[in-house]
Amino acid sequence: xxxxxxxxxxxxxxxxxxxxxxxxxxxxxxxxxxxxxxxxxxxxxxxxxxxxxxxxxxxxxxxxxxxxxxxxxxxxxxxxxxxxxxxxxxxxxxxxxxxxxxxxxxxxxxxxxxxxxxxxxxxxxxxxxxxxxxxxxxxxxxxxxxxxxxxxxxxxxxxxxxxxxxxxxxxxxxxxxxxxxxxxxxxxxxxxxxxxxxxxxxxxxxxxxxxxxxxxxxxxxxxxxxxxxxxxxxxxxxxxxxxxxxxxxxxxxxxxxxxxxxxxxxxxxxxxxxxxxxxxxxxxxxxxxxxxxxxxxxxxxxxxxxxxxxxxxxxxxxxxxxxxxxxxxxxxxxxxxxxxxxxxxxxxxxxxxxxxxxxxxxxxxxxxxxxxxxxxxxxxxxxxxxxxxxxxxxxxxxxxxxxxxxxxxxxxxxxxxxxxxxxxxxxxxxxxxxxxxxxxxxxxxxxxxxxxxxxxxxxxxxxxxxxxxxxxxxxxxxxxxxxxxxxxxxxxxxxxxxxxxxxxxxxxxxxxxxxxxxxxxxxxxxxxxxxxxxxxx
Amino acid sequence: xxxxxxxxxxxxxxxxxxxxxxxxxxxxxxxxxxxxxxxxxxxxxxxxxxxxxxxxxxxxxxxxxxxxxxxxxxxxxxxxxxxxxxxxxxxxxxxxxxxxxxxxxxxxxxxxxxxxxxxxxxxxxxxxxxxxxxxxxxxxxxxxxxxxxxxxxxxxxxxxxxxxxxxxxxxxxxxxxxxxxxxxxxxxxxxxxxxxxxxxxxxxxxxxxxxxxxxxxxxxxxxxxxxxxxxxxxxxxxxxxxxxxxxxxxxxxxxxxxxxxxxxxxxxxxxxxxxxxxxxxxxxxxxxxxxxxxxxxxxxxxxxxxxxxxxxxxxxxxxxxxxxxxxxxxxxxx
Ligand code: HEM
Numbered sequence: 001x002x003x004x005x006x007x008x009x010x011x012x013x014x015x016x017x018x019x020x021x022x023x024x025x026x027x028x029x030x031x032x033x034x035x036x037x038x039x040x041x042x043x044x045x046x047x048x049x050x051x052x053x054x055x056x057x058x059x060x061x062x063x064x065x066x067x068x069x070x071x072x073x074x075x076x077x078x079x080x081x082x083x084x085x086x087x088x089x090x091x092x093x094x095x096x097x098x099x100x101x102x103x104x105x106x107x108x109x110x111x112x113x114x115x116x117x118x119x120x121x122x123x124x125x126x127x128x129x130x131x132x133x134x135x136x137x138x139x140x141x142x143x144x145x146x147x148x149x150x151x152x153x154x155x156x157x158x159x160x161x162x163x164x165x166x167x168x169x170x171x172x173x174x175x176x177x178x179x180x181x182x183x184x185x186x187x188x189x190x191x192x193x194x195x196x197x198x199x200x201x202x203x204x205x206x207x208x209x210x211x212x213x214x215x216x217x218x219x220x221x222x223x224x225x226x227x228x229x230x231x232x233x234x235x236x237x238x239x240x241x242x243x244x245x246x247x248x249x250x251x252x253x254x255x256x257x258x259x260x261x262x263x264x265x266x267x268x269x270x271x272x273x274x275x276x277x278x279x280x281x282x283x284x285x286x287x288x289x290x291x292x293x294x295x296x297x298x299x300x301x302x303x304x305x306x307x308x309x310x311x312x313x314x315x316x317x318x319x320x321x322x323x324x325x326x327x328x329x330x331x332x333x334x335x336x337x338x339x340x341x342x343x344x345x346x347x348x349x350x351x352x353x354x355x356x357x358x359x360x361x362x363x364x365x366x367x368x369x370x371x372x373x374x375x376x377x378x379x380x381x382x383x384x385x386x387x388x389x390x391x392x393x394x395x396x397x398x399x400x401x402x403x404x405x406x407x408x409x410x411x412x413x414x415x416x417x418x419x420x421x422x423x424x425x426x427x428x429x430x431x432x433x434x435x436x437x438x439x440x441x442x443x444x445x446x447x448x449x450x451x452x453x454x455x456x457x458x459x460x461x462x463x464x465x466x467x468x469x470x471x472x473x474x475x476x477x478x479x480x481x482x483x484x485x486x487x488x489x490x491x492x493x494x495x496x497x498x499x500x501x502x503x504x505x506x507x508x509x510x511x512x513x514x515x516x517x518x519x520x521x522x523x524x525x526x527x528x529x530x531x532x533x534x535x536x537x
Numbered sequence: 538x539x540x541x542x543x544x545x546x547x548x549x550x551x552x553x554x555x556x557x558x559x560x561x562x563x564x565x566x567x568x569x570x571x572x573x574x575x576x577x578x579x580x581x582x583x584x585x586x587x588x589x590x591x592x593x594x595x596x597x598x599x600x601x602x603x604x605x606x607x608x609x610x611x612x613x614x615x616x617x618x619x620x621x622x623x624x625x626x627x628x629x630x631x632x633x634x635x636x637x638x639x640x641x642x643x644x645x646x647x648x649x650x651x652x653x654x655x656x657x658x659x660x661x662x663x664x665x666x667x668x669x670x671x672x673x674x675x676x677x678x679x680x681x682x683x684x685x686x687x688x689x690x691x692x693x694x695x696x697x698x699x700x701x702x703x704x705x706x707x708x709x710x711x712x713x714x715x716x717x718x719x720x721x722x723x724x725x726x727x728x729x730x731x732x733x734x735x736x737x738x739x740x741x742x743x744x745x746x747x748x749x750x751x752x753x754x755x756x757x758x759x760x761x762x763x764x765x766x767x768x769x770x771x772x773x774x775x776x777x778x779x780x781x782x783x784x785x786x787x788x789x790x791x792x793x794x795x796x797x798x799x800x801x802x803x804x805x806x807x808x809x810x811x812x813x814x815x816x817x818x819x820x821x822x823x824x825x826x827x828x829x830x831x832x833x834x835x836x837x838x839x840x841x842x843x844x845x846x847x848x849x850x851x852x853x854x855x856x857x858x859x860x861x862x863x864x865x866x867x868x869x870x871x
Contacts, residue, residue: 021832028825032818032850039814039858046810046864074809185807194805243713251716275716276802287804440804450806454793462786465827 018085019092027086034082038073041065045072087182094175101168108148112158112473116495119473121509124493125517131157131476134490138474141515145472158475164499170463177460180453184446192220192444193228198312200294201238201253201435208232208284208441229282229443231259234268238291238435242368246319251275253288253437273437283443290315290438295374295430297327297347302425305332312436313351314394320364323351325394328383341382346396346406347428349376355415362413372433375413378420381406469499472509474516492517543641544711550634551655554627555700558662558693561623565690568617572683572766617686621669624689628662635659641711647727648714650859654703657855658696660735665692668739668776680768687766688776692742722798729791733784734851737823740780741848744841747773751838774837777844778830785823792816803865812866815854822847 017023042050051071055062069076116122127134138159139147145161152158195214199206211217211225219225234256241249256268259282271279279286292315298308313325326348334340352364355373362375382405384397391397400406410428412420419429472494479489494513498505610618635656639646647653665688672685714723746767753764767773795816800806807813826843829835859866 021828022835025825025828025832025835028821028828032821032825035814035818035821038809039811039818039862043809046808245712247712248716249713250719276720276722278801278804285800285804289804442804444805447800447806451797454796458786458790458793461789465782465786 015092018089020089021093024086024089024093027082027089030082031086034079035073037070041070041073043071043073045075083182087179090175091179094172094179097168098172101172104168105165109146109160109162110471111148111150112152112160112475113495114152116473116475116493119495119497121496121506121513122494123513123517124491126479126489126491127518128487128489130488131478131490133488134476134492135159135474137518138476138492138516141512142472142474152475156475156477158473160471160473162469162471164467164469166463167467167469168464170460170465170467172460173456174460174464177453177457181450181457184449184453187446188220188444188450190221191223191446192442193223193225194218194440194442196289196438196440198292198436198438199233199235200310200312201235201437202310203234203236205232205234206439214441229259229284230263231257231282231284232263233257233286233439235437235439238437240291240368240435242366246366248367251288251291255279257281257286273439283445285442287440287442288437289440292436292438293321293323293351293353293369293372294434294436295325295327295351295372296432296434297329298429298431299329299345299347300427300429301331303333307332308431310434311393317364319367321353321367322362322364324349325351326396328385328396337386341386341405342380344381344383344385345426345428346379346383347376348379348396349374351375351433353433355413369433371415373413373415374430376411376420376428377408378410378412378422378428379406380409380422468505470496470505470508471499472496472512539711539713540641543637547634547637547641547711550630550637551700551704554631554634555697555704557623557627557630558697558700561620561627562690562693562697564616564620564623565686565693568613568620568683569687569690569766571613571616572687614683617683620686620689624662624666624693628659628666631655631659631662638711642713644714645724645727647731648718648723649709649712650707651703651709653727653731654699654707654855656731657734657738658700658703660732661692661696661738662735664736664739664780665689668780679772684766684768684772687768688743688746691746692739695738695742717802720798720802722794722801726791726794726798729787729794733788733791734855736780736784737788737848737851740777740784741845741851743773743777743780744844744848747777747841748838748845751841770837774841777841781823781826781844781847785827788820788823792820799865808865810866811858811862811864812854815850815858819847819850819854822850 042054044051054071065071069078073079113119116124129137135149135157139149142159142161145163146165147159147161149157149159195211195217197206197214206213208228208231210228211219217225235253236256237254239252239254241251243249251274253273254270255273256270257279258266258268262269273279273286273288275288278288292312294310294312296308296310298306300306307329309327309329311325311327313323315321315323326346329345329347330340331343331345334343350362351372351374352362353368353372354364354366354370356363356365362373379396379401382400384391384400384406387397389397389399396406409422410420414420414430416430416432419427421427473496475493477491477493479491494509494516496505496509496512635646635652638652642648647656669685669689672679673682747770749760750764750767750773751770753760753767754770757765768776792813795813796806799808799810799813803810822843826840826847829840829843858864
C-alpha cells in the first residue's frame, strides 16, 4: 500500500516537475542545442554527397557521429525525445491553464483591496459631486472594461475593473497552435510523398501511375505507392534566359497536363511551369527543380543499321552547365548474347553548351547553347547491363572498363553535325541537343492545416505579447466634514495593478486616473510618483 | 536592366552614411567619456528622486536634435545632441542608398548579403532612434538623456562593423535576381527578417550593457565610471525585453513567410535547410528568453544571457550559414 502511495507521489512529482515552467525552459534549450548539429554537420536527407565527403575527411570521427545519429539529427531518437517531452510538458501546462482561464472568464473581477495605497499604481483626489455621480462618471470612463460594483463593509462603494483577457486567450492559442503544427507536420510525414523525375523537353510524358516512373521517390510512412493521385504531364519545351554574365534570368517549362476527367477524355491543358510557380493539381504539386542537357547521338553500324539515342547528361557546374554523361547503344539485330556483349557501345564524356578549351580539355564558358560541343570517349564491349548490378545512367560501369571488357575505341571533340568514325566503319554522329527538366512531385494532404496553425501561431503570439492584463479599482466615499448645506464632495481613490509585466501600464493608469479624478492632480497624490513606484515592482 | 548611375549614387550614399555613423559613434562616445562628475551626480539624483520629480531639473531644453541653446549646455551634452542629429542624418542618407539601389535594379533592395546586411543596420539604427525619441518624452523618461545616449555608441559600434563588412568583403554589384528570388515574397519574408534582425541587434546590445551595469550595481567599485554612466539595469532590461516582445511576433512571421515561400520555391515548406534550422534555433532561444522573463529566478542576469545567446545565433545565422555552410540560402552573392 505504502509502495503504491510512494509510486503515486513519484508520478505526481514527476508530472509536476515536467510541467513546470523551468523544465519547459530547459527543454527549449536542449531543443535548440540538439538542432545545432543539424545546421553545422551535413545531413543525409539534404546532402548525401557532403556526408560522404565528411566520412573521407574525418574517417575516425564520422562513424562515431553516425552512430549517434548526427547525420540525421531531425529523425534521431534523441531529437524526437526532446520535443516529445517538450510537448508533454506543454500540454500538461496548457490544460490546467485553460480551466483556470475559463473560471476567470466566468468569475467577477477581484474585489477592491482594502488598502489601495498599497497598489503599485495609486492616486486619489477630492472631487465635487456625490459619490453616486463619481461612480457614474467612473462607469462611463471604464467602458470596455469588465466591471463589478460592490459595497464594502465600511459602507464605501467601489468598482473593480479588469481588462486584457485576450492576452491569455492569445497565449493559449499560440501554444495549441504549436501542438497543432507538430501533429499536422507529422501527419504529412505519414501520408505524404515526394518524387523526382527527369523529363526530356521533347514532348516526353510522365504519368503519376506508380513509383517506378520516378527516378527517386520518398514515401511517407504509410504510403506504398499504389494510391498515387492520377495525372499525366507532357513537357514540350524548356526555355532558359541568361544575362550576359551567365546568371540565369528565368526558366520556363512549356508543358501540358491532364488529371481527373481529362484523363479519360484525353484533353491536355497547357501550363507554364516556372520557379516559384508550381503547378497544383489533384492534390499534388509539381515543381521545376533542375534542368540540363541531353545530347542526341546517332550510331550508324557497318551494316547500315541506325540507332538514335537521346539521354540526359548531368550538369557538373550549374553556372556553366558543363555536363557529363553516357549514352548507351545496343547493336540492332544481334541476338547472340555473347556477341551482344562484345558490340555494345557507350558514348561518354563531357558536354559544353558553349565550348572553351583549357589546352585540349573541354570546358564551358556559358550556360546557354552558343557553341555546343562534346568531348567524348567511345567505348565498345560489354556495358555490364546484364550483370545485375545497378548502374548510373550518367556513366559506365568502371568495373567493366577495369576488367578490359569495355575498351576505348575513340576519343574526340565533336560539334553538332560532326561525326566520329570507328575502326570497324561504325560512325557516331552528334546530332544536336535537347533540354530536360527535373520535376519534383510532392504530395502532403496536411499542408493547409499546417498553414492554418502557423497563422494561428502568429496571431496568438501577437495578442499574447501586445495585450496587457490590468486591473483598476475606484473607491468613492463622501468627503469628511461636509455639512448638509455644503455642495457635495467625494473622495475618489484609484489603484492599479498590471497582472503581467508592469511596463507600459503606468501611462495608461496616469491617463485613467486623471480622467477619473477629474483634476490635474494638483491636490492628488501625484499619479506620476505612484506609477514610478509601480515600475519598480 | 540595372541603372548604373543610380547604382553609383547608391554606393556613394552608402559610403557617406558609414562616415556619418562613425562620426555619430565618436560623438556618442565623447559624451559618454567626458560626461564628467556633474553628470553622474545628476544621474544619481535622478534615481533618488522619483522619475516624475526628476523632470524639473533635467528638462532644461534637451530637445533631441535641436541645438538651439548651446551656450548654456556643457560641452559633453552638446556632443550628445550632435550625435543624435548625426544618427538621424546618417539614417536618412543610408535609407537613400537603399532606395537608389532598389530603383536602379527595379527590385527590393535586399537580394544579396551586402544589401541585406546594410538593410539590417538601417533597421537597427531606426530601432535605436525610435527608442531614443520615445524615451526622451518627458512623461516616460526613466533615465537622464545623457545616460540614454550612452547606449548610442555601443549600438553604432556593431552597426559600423557590420556595414564595413557588407561594404567590403560582402559587396556585390547591383544586379537582377536569380529565378528563385523572383517573387513578391522577397518583399514580405526578407523585410520581416531585416526588421527583426535590426531590432534584435538593439535588444542584444541592451542586454550586453545590462550585464555590465549589473556588475556595477552589485559592486559599485567595479566599472565605477563606466557603469555609472549607463542607464539602470531596470531600464536596460526593459528596453531589451520590450524590443524582443515587439519583434518576436515579427520574427515568427518572417519564418512562417519563409516557409510559405519555400513551399513555392523549393518544393516543401520546411526541410531543415541550414538557414531554416538556424532560424528555428534563434526562435527557440528567444522563446526561452520570453519564458525566462516569466519564470521566477530566471529574470535579470540569466534572462539577459539568453538574449545575448539569441543575438549570437542571429549573427551566426547571418554570416556563418550564408558564407560557410552551403544550403538553399546560399545565393548571398559572394
Ligand atoms: C522555412 C523557410 C525559410 C526560413 C526559415 C528562412 C529564414 C530566413 C532568415 C532567418 C533570413 C534572414 C536572415 C539571415 O541571413 O540571418 C532569411 C533571409 C533571406 N531569405 Fe529566407 N527563409 C526561408 C525561406 C526562403 C526562401 C524560400 C527564399 C527564396 C527562395 C528565401 C530567401 C531569402 C533571402 C533572399 C534572404 C535575404 C538574405 C540573404 O541574402 O542572405 N528564404 N531567410
